[in-house]
Amino acid sequence: MNRENSGYTIIYAAVMVILVALGLAFTHQALSDRQTANVNIDKMQQILRSLNINASAAEAQQVYDELVQNAYLITPDGVKVEGSEGTTPNDPAFSIDPSDEAAAGLPVFEAIVEGSQKYIIPMQGTGLWGPIWGYLAVEADGSTIYGSEFGHQGETPGLGAEIVMLSFREQFIGKELIKEGHFRSVAVVKPGQATSDRDYVDGISGGTITSKGVDAMLLNSVGQYSKFLLNLNAAQ
Protein backbone atom coordinates (compact mmCIF):
# COMPACT_ATOMS: atom_id res chain seq x y z
CA MET A 1 0.00 0.00 0.00
CA ASN A 2 1.42 3.36 -1.01
CA ARG A 3 1.10 5.75 1.93
CA GLU A 4 1.69 8.82 -0.25
CA ASN A 5 -1.18 8.08 -2.57
CA SER A 6 -3.85 10.85 -2.50
CA GLY A 7 -6.72 8.38 -2.40
CA TYR A 8 -5.21 6.66 0.64
CA THR A 9 -4.65 9.99 2.36
CA ILE A 10 -8.24 11.10 1.82
CA ILE A 11 -9.71 7.79 2.97
CA TYR A 12 -7.36 7.73 5.97
CA ALA A 13 -8.39 11.22 7.03
CA ALA A 14 -12.09 10.51 6.53
CA VAL A 15 -12.07 7.23 8.46
CA MET A 16 -10.02 8.75 11.27
CA VAL A 17 -12.32 11.74 11.67
CA ILE A 18 -15.44 9.57 11.65
CA LEU A 19 -13.99 7.17 14.22
CA VAL A 20 -12.88 9.99 16.50
CA ALA A 21 -16.25 11.75 16.15
CA LEU A 22 -18.09 8.52 17.00
CA GLY A 23 -15.80 7.91 19.97
CA LEU A 24 -16.29 11.41 21.34
CA ALA A 25 -20.05 11.37 20.74
CA PHE A 26 -20.25 8.06 22.57
CA THR A 27 -18.12 9.35 25.48
CA HIS A 28 -20.28 12.43 25.79
CA GLN A 29 -23.51 10.45 25.59
CA ALA A 30 -22.33 7.94 28.16
CA LEU A 31 -21.22 10.63 30.62
CA SER A 32 -23.80 13.34 30.03
CA ASP A 33 -26.24 12.14 32.73
CA ARG A 34 -23.51 12.25 35.35
CA GLN A 35 -22.34 15.63 34.07
CA THR A 36 -25.83 17.14 34.23
CA ALA A 37 -26.27 15.74 37.72
CA ASN A 38 -22.94 17.31 38.72
CA VAL A 39 -23.96 20.66 37.28
CA ASN A 40 -27.28 20.55 39.18
CA ILE A 41 -25.60 19.54 42.43
CA ASP A 42 -23.07 22.31 41.93
CA LYS A 43 -25.87 24.82 41.48
CA MET A 44 -27.58 23.59 44.65
CA GLN A 45 -24.27 23.94 46.52
CA GLN A 46 -23.96 27.51 45.26
CA ILE A 47 -27.50 28.35 46.35
CA LEU A 48 -26.77 26.84 49.77
CA ARG A 49 -23.50 28.77 50.07
CA SER A 50 -25.46 31.98 49.54
CA LEU A 51 -27.32 30.90 52.70
CA ASN A 52 -23.93 30.53 54.44
CA ILE A 53 -24.17 26.73 54.38
CA ASN A 54 -21.29 24.67 53.06
CA ALA A 55 -22.81 21.41 51.88
CA SER A 56 -20.67 18.67 50.39
CA ALA A 57 -21.68 17.34 46.97
CA ALA A 58 -23.07 14.20 48.59
CA GLU A 59 -25.43 15.97 50.97
CA ALA A 60 -26.28 19.03 48.83
CA GLN A 61 -29.49 17.55 47.39
CA GLN A 62 -30.87 16.62 50.80
CA VAL A 63 -30.05 19.98 52.42
CA TYR A 64 -31.42 21.82 49.40
CA ASP A 65 -34.71 19.90 49.55
CA GLU A 66 -34.96 20.63 53.24
CA LEU A 67 -34.34 24.37 53.12
CA VAL A 68 -35.57 25.57 49.75
CA GLN A 69 -39.34 25.67 50.12
CA ASN A 70 -40.40 27.26 46.88
CA ALA A 71 -39.03 28.65 43.63
CA TYR A 72 -40.78 30.54 40.86
CA LEU A 73 -40.38 33.14 38.14
CA ILE A 74 -41.38 36.76 38.52
CA THR A 75 -42.00 39.46 35.93
CA PRO A 76 -39.91 42.67 36.03
CA ASP A 77 -42.87 44.24 37.85
CA GLY A 78 -42.35 41.83 40.69
CA VAL A 79 -45.43 39.69 40.01
CA LYS A 80 -45.20 35.90 40.24
CA VAL A 81 -45.62 34.13 36.89
CA GLU A 82 -48.53 31.69 37.12
CA GLY A 83 -47.62 28.01 36.94
CA SER A 84 -43.87 28.55 37.30
CA GLU A 85 -43.53 27.15 40.80
CA GLY A 86 -41.26 24.24 41.65
CA THR A 87 -37.82 23.68 43.12
CA THR A 88 -36.54 20.61 41.25
CA PRO A 89 -33.91 20.90 38.49
CA ASN A 90 -36.64 20.39 35.87
CA ASP A 91 -38.73 23.32 37.04
CA PRO A 92 -38.35 26.68 35.29
CA ALA A 93 -36.82 28.58 38.21
CA PHE A 94 -33.92 26.14 38.40
CA SER A 95 -33.43 25.34 34.74
CA ILE A 96 -33.97 28.75 33.17
CA ASP A 97 -30.97 30.47 31.64
CA PRO A 98 -31.16 33.90 33.29
CA SER A 99 -28.97 35.53 30.65
CA ASP A 100 -31.66 34.67 28.07
CA GLU A 101 -33.40 37.95 27.21
CA ALA A 102 -36.52 36.17 26.00
CA ALA A 103 -36.91 34.16 29.21
CA ALA A 104 -40.39 33.91 30.70
CA GLY A 105 -39.30 35.65 33.88
CA LEU A 106 -36.71 36.13 36.60
CA PRO A 107 -36.09 33.20 38.95
CA VAL A 108 -36.49 33.57 42.71
CA PHE A 109 -35.83 30.87 45.31
CA GLU A 110 -37.47 30.98 48.72
CA ALA A 111 -35.77 29.27 51.62
CA ILE A 112 -36.52 29.03 55.31
CA VAL A 113 -33.42 29.08 57.49
CA GLU A 114 -33.82 28.84 61.24
CA GLY A 115 -37.46 29.82 60.97
CA SER A 116 -37.03 32.95 58.90
CA GLN A 117 -37.75 33.49 55.24
CA LYS A 118 -34.94 34.28 52.75
CA TYR A 119 -35.18 35.14 49.08
CA ILE A 120 -32.36 34.00 46.81
CA ILE A 121 -31.62 35.87 43.61
CA PRO A 122 -29.29 34.58 40.87
CA MET A 123 -26.86 37.08 39.30
CA GLN A 124 -24.79 37.14 36.11
CA GLY A 125 -22.10 39.52 34.98
CA THR A 126 -18.73 39.87 33.35
CA GLY A 127 -15.34 39.79 34.98
CA LEU A 128 -11.96 40.42 33.41
CA TRP A 129 -11.58 37.21 31.39
CA GLY A 130 -15.07 35.84 31.17
CA PRO A 131 -18.44 35.47 32.84
CA ILE A 132 -18.93 35.76 36.59
CA TRP A 133 -22.10 34.80 38.43
CA GLY A 134 -23.48 34.49 41.89
CA TYR A 135 -26.41 34.19 44.26
CA LEU A 136 -27.58 36.75 46.74
CA ALA A 137 -29.72 35.72 49.71
CA VAL A 138 -31.89 38.56 50.97
CA GLU A 139 -33.86 38.70 54.22
CA ALA A 140 -37.67 38.90 54.21
CA ASP A 141 -37.44 42.73 54.29
CA GLY A 142 -36.16 42.66 50.69
CA SER A 143 -33.16 44.80 51.60
CA THR A 144 -30.80 43.22 54.13
CA ILE A 145 -28.31 40.77 52.63
CA TYR A 146 -28.20 37.46 54.45
CA GLY A 147 -25.41 35.89 52.42
CA SER A 148 -23.74 35.82 49.02
CA GLU A 149 -22.01 33.42 46.71
CA PHE A 150 -19.83 34.19 43.71
CA GLY A 151 -18.42 32.09 40.91
CA HIS A 152 -16.30 32.77 37.87
CA GLN A 153 -15.14 30.99 34.78
CA GLY A 154 -11.53 32.06 34.47
CA GLU A 155 -10.57 35.05 36.59
CA THR A 156 -6.89 35.38 37.51
CA PRO A 157 -6.03 32.97 40.35
CA GLY A 158 -4.93 34.91 43.41
CA LEU A 159 -6.41 38.16 42.11
CA GLY A 160 -9.88 38.34 40.56
CA ALA A 161 -10.57 34.72 41.45
CA GLU A 162 -10.52 35.72 45.13
CA ILE A 163 -14.17 36.81 44.82
CA VAL A 164 -15.13 33.23 45.65
CA MET A 165 -13.33 33.41 49.02
CA LEU A 166 -15.33 33.61 52.23
CA SER A 167 -13.41 36.71 53.30
CA PHE A 168 -14.82 38.61 50.32
CA ARG A 169 -18.31 37.10 50.45
CA GLU A 170 -18.96 37.61 54.13
CA GLN A 171 -18.44 41.36 53.81
CA PHE A 172 -21.89 41.50 52.20
CA ILE A 173 -23.72 40.13 55.22
CA GLY A 174 -25.97 42.75 56.78
CA LYS A 175 -25.54 45.30 54.00
CA GLU A 176 -28.73 46.92 52.75
CA LEU A 177 -29.84 47.09 49.13
CA ILE A 178 -32.62 49.60 49.73
CA LYS A 179 -31.99 53.08 51.14
CA GLU A 180 -34.88 55.42 51.94
CA GLY A 181 -37.31 53.60 49.70
CA HIS A 182 -35.00 53.41 46.67
CA PHE A 183 -33.05 50.46 45.33
CA ARG A 184 -29.35 51.38 45.58
CA SER A 185 -27.51 48.04 45.37
CA VAL A 186 -24.23 47.55 47.25
CA ALA A 187 -21.05 49.06 45.83
CA VAL A 188 -17.73 47.23 45.55
CA VAL A 189 -15.02 49.86 46.03
CA LYS A 190 -11.25 49.95 46.16
CA PRO A 191 -10.12 49.06 49.67
CA GLY A 192 -9.97 52.27 51.68
CA GLN A 193 -12.49 54.18 49.59
CA ALA A 194 -16.11 54.74 50.54
CA THR A 195 -19.47 55.67 49.05
CA SER A 196 -21.96 58.04 50.62
CA ASP A 197 -25.31 57.07 49.09
CA ARG A 198 -25.16 53.29 49.48
CA ASP A 199 -23.58 50.49 51.47
CA TYR A 200 -20.22 49.26 50.21
CA VAL A 201 -17.72 46.44 50.57
CA ASP A 202 -13.99 46.34 49.82
CA GLY A 203 -13.01 45.00 46.41
CA ILE A 204 -10.06 42.73 45.72
CA SER A 205 -6.63 44.43 45.59
CA GLY A 206 -5.16 43.71 42.18
CA GLY A 207 -8.50 42.42 40.94
CA THR A 208 -9.95 45.79 40.07
CA ILE A 209 -11.76 44.82 36.88
CA THR A 210 -13.29 41.72 38.47
CA SER A 211 -14.35 43.83 41.46
CA LYS A 212 -15.96 46.34 39.12
CA GLY A 213 -17.67 43.41 37.41
CA VAL A 214 -19.14 42.30 40.73
CA ASP A 215 -20.25 45.87 41.38
CA ALA A 216 -21.98 46.05 37.99
CA MET A 217 -23.47 42.59 38.43
CA LEU A 218 -25.06 43.56 41.75
CA LEU A 219 -26.43 46.73 40.24
CA ASN A 220 -27.78 45.16 37.04
CA SER A 221 -28.83 41.63 38.00
CA VAL A 222 -30.26 42.50 41.38
CA GLY A 223 -31.57 45.75 39.90
CA GLN A 224 -33.93 43.74 37.71
CA TYR A 225 -35.56 42.58 40.92
CA SER A 226 -35.89 46.10 42.36
CA LYS A 227 -39.71 46.18 42.13
CA PHE A 228 -39.95 42.76 43.75
CA LEU A 229 -37.59 43.80 46.55
CA LEU A 230 -39.30 47.18 47.06
CA ASN A 231 -42.66 45.37 47.33
CA LEU A 232 -41.21 43.11 50.01
CA ASN A 233 -39.71 46.13 51.76
CA ALA A 234 -43.00 48.05 51.65
CA ALA A 235 -44.88 45.07 53.07
CA GLN A 236 -42.72 45.04 56.20
Added chain:
Amino acid sequence: MALSNQTKAVLLGPLNKNNPVIVQVLGICSALAVTSKLEPSLVMAVAVTLVTAFGNVIISLLRKTIPTRIRIIVQLVVVAALVTIVSEVLKAFAYDVNKQLSVFVGLIVTNCILMGRLEAFALGNGPWPSFLDGIGNGLGYGWILVVVGFFRELLGSGELLGYKVIPQFMYDAGYENNGLMMLAPMALILVAVIIWVHRARNKDLQEETN
Protein backbone atom coordinates in the same frame (compact mmCIF):
# COMPACT_ATOMS: atom_id res chain seq x y z
CA MET B 1 11.84 -4.28 37.08
CA ALA B 2 15.31 -3.43 35.89
CA LEU B 3 15.41 -0.76 33.23
CA SER B 4 17.90 -0.94 30.43
CA ASN B 5 20.14 2.07 29.90
CA GLN B 6 18.21 3.14 26.85
CA THR B 7 14.86 2.98 28.63
CA LYS B 8 16.33 4.96 31.48
CA ALA B 9 17.54 7.64 29.10
CA VAL B 10 14.10 7.88 27.49
CA LEU B 11 12.30 8.09 30.82
CA LEU B 12 14.73 10.17 32.89
CA GLY B 13 16.42 12.34 30.24
CA PRO B 14 13.49 14.78 30.04
CA LEU B 15 13.64 15.30 33.79
CA ASN B 16 17.08 16.80 33.55
CA LYS B 17 19.36 17.38 30.56
CA ASN B 18 16.63 17.05 27.98
CA ASN B 19 13.94 18.91 29.87
CA PRO B 20 11.18 20.16 27.59
CA VAL B 21 10.72 23.43 29.47
CA ILE B 22 14.14 24.55 30.63
CA VAL B 23 16.28 23.06 27.86
CA GLN B 24 14.02 22.88 24.83
CA VAL B 25 11.98 25.88 26.04
CA LEU B 26 8.62 24.38 25.03
CA GLY B 27 5.29 24.65 26.78
CA ILE B 28 6.18 28.01 28.28
CA CYS B 29 2.74 29.56 27.70
CA SER B 30 0.91 27.13 29.94
CA ALA B 31 3.75 27.26 32.47
CA LEU B 32 2.91 30.96 32.81
CA ALA B 33 -0.85 30.55 32.88
CA VAL B 34 -1.51 27.85 35.47
CA THR B 35 1.31 28.30 37.97
CA SER B 36 0.03 31.15 40.12
CA LYS B 37 -1.14 28.49 42.58
CA LEU B 38 0.33 25.11 43.42
CA GLU B 39 -2.83 23.00 43.03
CA PRO B 40 -3.68 23.79 39.40
CA SER B 41 0.03 23.29 38.63
CA LEU B 42 -0.15 19.76 40.05
CA VAL B 43 -3.36 18.83 38.23
CA MET B 44 -2.05 20.32 35.00
CA ALA B 45 1.17 18.30 35.37
CA VAL B 46 -0.82 15.07 35.78
CA ALA B 47 -3.16 15.86 32.88
CA VAL B 48 -0.32 16.72 30.51
CA THR B 49 1.61 13.60 31.53
CA LEU B 50 -1.40 11.37 30.80
CA VAL B 51 -2.22 13.01 27.49
CA THR B 52 1.41 12.96 26.31
CA ALA B 53 1.83 9.31 27.29
CA PHE B 54 -1.35 8.04 25.64
CA GLY B 55 -1.03 10.34 22.63
CA ASN B 56 2.47 8.94 22.14
CA VAL B 57 1.21 5.34 22.36
CA ILE B 58 -1.62 5.91 19.87
CA ILE B 59 0.58 7.69 17.34
CA SER B 60 3.26 5.07 17.79
CA LEU B 61 0.75 2.28 17.06
CA LEU B 62 -0.48 4.13 13.97
CA ARG B 63 2.96 5.28 12.81
CA LYS B 64 3.27 2.80 9.96
CA THR B 65 -0.12 3.76 8.49
CA ILE B 66 -0.10 7.56 8.79
CA PRO B 67 0.28 9.35 5.44
CA THR B 68 3.30 11.69 5.81
CA ARG B 69 1.53 14.64 4.25
CA ILE B 70 -1.23 14.78 6.85
CA ARG B 71 0.71 13.51 9.86
CA ILE B 72 0.45 16.80 11.76
CA ILE B 73 -3.32 16.79 11.27
CA VAL B 74 -3.52 13.20 12.47
CA GLN B 75 -1.50 14.10 15.57
CA LEU B 76 -3.69 17.08 16.23
CA VAL B 77 -6.87 15.02 15.97
CA VAL B 78 -5.51 12.38 18.34
CA VAL B 79 -4.41 14.98 20.90
CA ALA B 80 -7.65 16.94 20.63
CA ALA B 81 -9.70 13.75 21.06
CA LEU B 82 -7.70 12.72 24.14
CA VAL B 83 -7.98 16.16 25.71
CA THR B 84 -11.73 16.21 25.07
CA ILE B 85 -12.06 12.80 26.73
CA VAL B 86 -10.00 13.95 29.73
CA SER B 87 -12.20 17.02 30.05
CA GLU B 88 -15.44 14.99 29.75
CA VAL B 89 -14.26 12.47 32.33
CA LEU B 90 -13.23 15.24 34.71
CA LYS B 91 -16.65 16.86 34.30
CA ALA B 92 -18.37 13.59 35.14
CA PHE B 93 -16.15 12.30 37.95
CA ALA B 94 -14.09 15.20 39.30
CA TYR B 95 -16.31 18.21 38.77
CA ASP B 96 -14.49 20.39 41.28
CA VAL B 97 -11.07 19.86 39.73
CA ASN B 98 -12.55 20.55 36.32
CA LYS B 99 -14.04 23.79 37.55
CA GLN B 100 -10.71 24.86 38.94
CA LEU B 101 -8.78 24.20 35.75
CA SER B 102 -11.60 25.61 33.60
CA VAL B 103 -10.19 26.55 30.21
CA PHE B 104 -6.71 25.20 30.85
CA VAL B 105 -7.73 21.60 30.21
CA GLY B 106 -8.74 22.54 26.68
CA LEU B 107 -5.50 24.44 26.29
CA ILE B 108 -3.47 21.24 26.71
CA VAL B 109 -4.10 20.80 22.97
CA THR B 110 -1.94 23.82 22.27
CA ASN B 111 0.95 22.60 24.42
CA CYS B 112 3.96 22.43 22.12
CA ILE B 113 5.51 19.58 24.12
CA LEU B 114 2.76 17.23 22.99
CA MET B 115 3.14 17.84 19.29
CA GLY B 116 6.90 17.91 19.74
CA ARG B 117 7.02 14.45 21.31
CA LEU B 118 4.57 12.95 18.82
CA GLU B 119 6.54 14.32 15.91
CA ALA B 120 10.04 13.71 17.24
CA PHE B 121 9.62 10.44 19.10
CA ALA B 122 6.37 8.51 18.64
CA LEU B 123 6.54 8.54 14.84
CA GLY B 124 9.84 6.66 14.95
CA ASN B 125 9.58 4.38 17.98
CA GLY B 126 7.50 1.52 19.32
CA PRO B 127 4.57 1.92 21.72
CA TRP B 128 6.43 1.04 24.96
CA PRO B 129 9.39 3.43 24.57
CA SER B 130 6.89 6.05 23.34
CA PHE B 131 4.81 5.57 26.47
CA LEU B 132 7.90 6.04 28.67
CA ASP B 133 8.94 9.05 26.64
CA GLY B 134 5.50 10.58 27.19
CA ILE B 135 5.63 9.93 30.92
CA GLY B 136 9.18 11.31 31.12
CA ASN B 137 8.37 14.49 29.24
CA GLY B 138 5.13 14.99 31.14
CA LEU B 139 7.01 14.73 34.42
CA GLY B 140 9.83 16.91 33.12
CA TYR B 141 7.24 19.56 32.33
CA GLY B 142 5.40 18.87 35.57
CA TRP B 143 8.26 19.38 38.01
CA ILE B 144 9.05 22.79 36.57
CA LEU B 145 5.37 23.74 36.92
CA VAL B 146 5.30 22.54 40.50
CA VAL B 147 8.48 24.42 41.43
CA VAL B 148 7.24 27.62 39.82
CA GLY B 149 3.76 27.16 41.34
CA PHE B 150 5.32 26.56 44.76
CA PHE B 151 7.27 29.81 44.77
CA ARG B 152 4.51 31.87 43.20
CA GLU B 153 1.89 30.76 45.69
CA LEU B 154 4.28 30.97 48.65
CA LEU B 155 5.62 34.44 47.88
CA GLY B 156 2.50 35.77 46.15
CA SER B 157 -0.24 34.67 48.56
CA GLY B 158 1.70 33.37 51.56
CA GLU B 159 -0.12 30.06 51.14
CA LEU B 160 0.53 26.54 49.86
CA LEU B 161 -2.36 24.51 48.41
CA GLY B 162 -4.63 27.12 49.94
CA TYR B 163 -3.25 26.83 53.50
CA LYS B 164 -1.59 29.80 55.17
CA VAL B 165 2.09 29.05 55.70
CA ILE B 166 3.53 32.50 56.35
CA PRO B 167 2.74 33.08 60.03
CA GLN B 168 0.79 36.15 61.09
CA PHE B 169 3.66 37.64 63.12
CA MET B 170 5.65 38.02 59.89
CA TYR B 171 2.86 40.22 58.49
CA ASP B 172 2.68 42.11 61.77
CA ALA B 173 6.41 42.73 61.46
CA GLY B 174 5.88 44.35 58.07
CA TYR B 175 6.19 41.43 55.65
CA GLU B 176 3.97 41.73 52.59
CA ASN B 177 2.90 39.32 49.88
CA ASN B 178 4.47 40.13 46.55
CA GLY B 179 1.62 40.87 44.15
CA LEU B 180 4.02 40.73 41.21
CA MET B 181 4.35 36.98 41.82
CA MET B 182 0.71 36.59 40.78
CA LEU B 183 1.35 38.04 37.35
CA ALA B 184 2.62 36.07 34.36
CA PRO B 185 5.96 37.91 33.93
CA MET B 186 7.13 36.60 37.30
CA ALA B 187 6.62 33.02 36.10
CA LEU B 188 8.89 33.80 33.18
CA ILE B 189 11.50 35.19 35.54
CA LEU B 190 11.25 32.13 37.79
CA VAL B 191 11.63 29.79 34.81
CA ALA B 192 14.66 31.82 33.79
CA VAL B 193 16.13 31.45 37.28
CA ILE B 194 15.63 27.67 37.08
CA ILE B 195 17.34 27.64 33.68
CA TRP B 196 20.22 29.68 35.13
CA VAL B 197 20.73 27.30 38.06
CA HIS B 198 20.37 24.28 35.80
CA ARG B 199 22.94 25.53 33.28
CA ALA B 200 25.32 26.57 36.01
CA ARG B 201 25.31 22.96 37.19
CA ASN B 202 25.46 21.46 33.69
CA LYS B 203 28.31 23.19 31.91
CA ASP B 204 27.83 21.07 28.78
CA LEU B 205 24.45 22.75 28.20
CA GLN B 206 25.93 26.23 28.11
CA GLU B 207 25.98 27.92 24.73
CA GLU B 208 29.37 29.13 23.54
CA THR B 209 29.96 32.80 23.97
CA ASN B 210 32.39 34.61 21.77
